[in-house]
Amino acid sequence: MRQHRIVLLPGDGIGPEITAVAKLLLDAAGEQHGFKLNFEQHPIGGVAIDASGSPLPASTLEACQASDAVLLAAIGSPRFDALPREQRPETGLLSLRAGLKLFANLRPVTILPALIDASSLKANVIKGVDLMVVRELTGGIYFGQPKGRIEADGDERAFNTMTYSRTEVDRIAKVAFDLARDRSGKLCSIDKANVLDVSQLWRDRVDALAANYGDVELSHMYVDNAAMQLVRNPRQFDVLLTGNLFGDILSDEAAMLTGSIGMLPSASLGSEGPGLFEPVHGSAPDIAGQDLANPMAMVLCAAMMLRIGLKENDAATALEGSVERVLAAGFRTGDLMSEGCTQLGCAGMGEQLLQAL
Amino acid sequence: MRQHRIVLLPGDGIGPEITAVAKLLLDAAGEQHGFKLNFEQHPIGGVAIDASGSPLPASTLEACQASDAVLLAAIGSPRFDALPREQRPETGLLSLRAGLKLFANLRPVTILPALIDASSLKANVIKGVDLMVVRELTGGIYFGQPKGRIEADGDERAFNTMTYSRTEVDRIAKVAFDLARDRSGKLCSIDKANVLDVSQLWRDRVDALAANYGDVELSHMYVDNAAMQLVRNPRQFDVLLTGNLFGDILSDEAAMLTGSIGMLPSASLGSEGPGLFEPVHGSAPDIAGQDLANPMAMVLCAAMMLRIGLKENDAATALEGSVERVLAAGFRTGDLMSEGCTQLGCAGMGEQLLQAL
Ligand SMILES: CC(C)[C@H](C(=O)O)[C@@H](O)C(=O)O
Numbered sequence: 047m048r049q050h051r052i053v054l055l056p057g058d059g060i061g062p063e064i065t066a067v068a069k070l071l072l073d074a075a076g077e078q079h080g081f082k083l084n085f086e087q088h089p090i091g092g093v094a095i096d097a098s099g100s101p102l103p104a105s106t107l108e109a110c111q112a113s114d115a116v117l118l119a120a121i122g123s124p125r126f127d128a129l130p131r132e133q134r135p136e137t138g139l140l141s142l143r144a145g146l147k148l149f150a151n152l153r154p155v156t157i158l159p160a161l162i163d164a165s166s167l168k169a170n171v172i173k174g175v176d177l178m179v180v181r182e183l184t185g186g187i188y189f190g191q192p193k194g195r196i197e198a199d200g201d202e203r204a205f206n207t208m209t210y211s212r213t214e215v216d217r218i219a220k221v222a223f224d225l226a227r228d229r230s231g232k233l234c235s236i237d238k239a240n241v242l243d244v245s246q247l248w249r250d251r252v253d254a255l256a257a258n259y260g261d262v263e264l265s266h267m268y269v270d271n272a273a274m275q276l277v278r279n280p281r282q283f284d285v286l287l288t289g290n291l292f293g294d295i296l297s298d299e300a301a302m303l304t305g306s307i308g309m310l311p312s313a314s315l316g317s318e319g320p321g322l323f324e325p326v327h328g329s330a331p332d333i334a335g336q337d338l339a340n341p342m343a344m345v346l347c348a349a350m351m352l353r354i355g356l357k358e359n360d361a362a363t364a365l366e367g368s369v370e371r372v373l374a375a376g377f378r379t380g381d382l383m384s385e386g387c388t389q390l391g392c393a394g395m396g397e398q399l400l401q402a403l
Numbered sequence: 404m405r406q407h408r409i410v411l412l413p414g415d416g417i418g419p420e421i422t423a424v425a426k427l428l429l430d431a432a433g434e435q436h437g438f439k440l441n442f443e444q445h446p447i448g449g450v451a452i453d454a455s456g457s458p459l460p461a462s463t464l465e466a467c468q469a470s471d472a473v474l475l476a477a478i479g480s481p482r483f484d485a486l487p488r489e490q491r492p493e494t495g496l497l498s499l500r501a502g503l504k505l506f507a508n509l510r511p512v513t514i515l516p517a518l519i520d521a522s523s524l525k526a527n528v529i530k531g532v533d534l535m536v537v538r539e540l541t542g543g544i545y546f547g548q549p550k551g552r553i554e555a556d557g558d559e560r561a562f563n564t565m566t567y568s569r570t571e572v573d574r575i576a577k578v579a580f581d582l583a584r585d586r587s588g589k590l591c592s593i594d595k596a597n598v599l600d601v602s603q604l605w606r607d608r609v610d611a612l613a614a615n616y617g618d619v620e621l622s623h624m625y626v627d628n629a630a631m632q633l634v635r636n637p638r639q640f641d642v643l644l645t646g647n648l649f650g651d652i653l654s655d656e657a658a659m660l661t662g663s664i665g666m667l668p669s670a671s672l673g674s675e676g677p678g679l680f681e682p683v684h685g686s687a688p689d690i691a692g693q694d695l696a697n698p699m700a701m702v703l704c705a706a707m708m709l710r711i712g713l714k715e716n717d718a719a720t721a722l723e724g725s726v727e728r729v730l731a732a733g734f735r736t737g738d739l740m741s742e743g744c745t746q747l748g749c750a751g752m753g754e755q756l757l758q759a760l
């Protein structure tokens with residue numbers, strides 16, 4: 047029987063509840079499709095700070111490095127907001143991305159017909175949206191040097207560096223071009239080349255690579271215009287290629303267009319080694335531990351992990367199918383509740399998903 | 404009779420057409436309200452490059468510096484996209500902002516009841532939105548040093564610096580706090596303090612200043628979350644305080660929520676000297692010279708100039724009233740046309756506005 051080593055990182059807030067549901071479904075999918083998942087669970091984020099003082103203990107990173115895939119639920123808690131950045135939950139996530147060299151963050155944004163009314167956008171604008179943000183994840187202003195705070199002339203000054211090298215741009219652009227080729231053949235690269243030097247290099251390299259992708263229709267768009275166009279007509283986009291910061295902002299905007307970020311998974315990949323799969327939503331501390339969380343994004347992450355990380359395509363499709371069937375049957379968690387539907391908690395939703403599998 | 408010296412910068416694309424309408428209305432408003440505007444017209448952007456090789460000729464900057472207020476229509480044309488940045492229209496605008504020390508960019512976003520259907524958002528989400536983005540305009544990554552492109556170890560690397568000093572943050576934050584005090588008393592400061600050092604300084608200073616504004620309710624929000632919350636529920640915001648880059652992105656997103664960016668003005672102010680007033684929309688090269696442009700944002704800019712720049716409040720209110728009456732009478736330019744309305748060109752709309760004044 048095929049075996050896969052999975053590291054589960056439940057993290058903070060609603061993380062443990064939605065991780066439990068995903069594990070249940072993954073076990074069942076394995077049984078149905080002839081493979082076994084060996085789970086290890088490790089702390090990250092706030093719970094890791096509480097336990098060991100570090101948001102990414104060395105043992106967690108090592109376990110991830112030795113795994114076939116990592117499934118992370120959510121990190122973050124307002125309890126740590128006042129701490130210096132090195133001691134905050136988010137830093138654990140950034141260190142994990144760097145430690146696993148996960149330079150490519152894939153954020154699909156699709157809208158299920160059953161959930162179209164959850165959107166704040168008109169149905170005719172949002173219907174059929176199916177786009178993918180390809181965000182560079184280990185470079186840009188998130189990791190650029192120099193950075194810091196200095197005293198200067200009786201004033202204080204702080205700074206960060208937004209930087210990309212040719213090699214870094216080429217690597218992420220290839221991922222986006224390849225994806226565009228497999229999808230509709232349309233790629234839109236986002237930058238601020240009318241103002242930033244780093245964006246001019248970005249645009250030059252994307253243009254240079256386009257020569258190898260004659261079948262992909264490439265366009266460029268300034269980030270401010272992209273923020274507008276996503277609102278005006280999100281259907282115009284298929285694959286969006288972005289740097290780390292622009293991708294952070296635009297992928298969240300794009301996710302919220304659907305009105306149901308409780309449904310959106312993401313994958314972070316390197317050129318080798320395990321991928322990291324995590325929902326787009328956060329740790330939702332306000333509803334943590336109350337059996338109110340929506341576990342569906344986490345289950346769709348598990349499906350993405352099966353397909354991209356473990357090549358278990360049939361099991362992935364089965365998990366996705368169970369989410370669709372449960373929605374079609376009218377079951378909803380509180381975040382997506384609407385008239386005529388049946389409201390369930392996190393565990394209850396897990397049971398329905400299991401039955402539908 | 405009161406006299407004011409106004410520099411008109413029609414710029415590129417639809418700029419000259421909408422400037423002509425604004426001038427007509429300003430002259431009429433002056434006659435009605437007992438003041439005279441002395442106009443000078445100067446080139447900026449693409450037309451300035453064509454005429455003199457520079458996107459901001461010294462004579463244009465000097466005229467602006469000697470004026471009481473500057474009214475700019477739009478700059479930019481795809482004809483210059485391939486040129487190095489120093490020779491592009493946008494650079495003229497950035498140099499003008501720096502040359503006039505316009506550190507505070509005010510971008511009001513309101514939705515007129517008559518135009519609610521133009522939005523891609525549902526009417527119940529967008530109705531009553533009335534927010535103001537206060538964007539820092541002469542600092543941040545737009546002007547930060549060092550920046551450039553270098554060859555290193557057989558690779559190429561490009562970089563820009565996002566930087567703010569305490570003095571710069573304090574100066575723009577005060578503008579936002581004062582505005583919030585005059586409006587609903589709610590201020591939301593945007594940053595990425597969970598990742599960026601420059602954002603931590605930003606947040607520290609905003610928190611420090613809050614002590615002087617006990618009547619203002621201050622909150623902080625990460626820029627990615629703000630991009631989401633603007634889509635989910637824009638009515639939660641009143642004054643938004645941002646750095647240069649985050650403001651560029653979020654103010655455009657916020658503007659597009661209304662569906663009618665052809666209606667939105669902006670003001671850029673320094674601590675002394677003339678302010679710059681310009682519509683949020685661009686130069687729309689695709690419809691330039693065809694009498695199709697919507698001049699209303701430009702007229703609302705003229706009103707903002709009268710009120711903020713020249714303290715001619717009555718004339719400002721009169722201009723705004725004429726826009727409202729013309730909309731209420733069902734007149735629309737092509738960008739906002741809907742069933743049952745009467746479509747007009749740019750000049751025709753100008754005539755209606757003049758009659759309604
Ligand atoms: C938590 C934070 C550091 C992170 C980021 O900015 O990358 C998050 O917003 C995300 O998009 O995954």
Ligand SMILES: CC(C)[C@H](C(=O)O)[C@@H](O)C(=O)O
Pocket residue numbers: 240241270493496497651
């Ligand atoms: C044209 C460009 C340089 C400018 C900016 O980025 O500031 C524009 O997008 C704006 O927001 O006024």
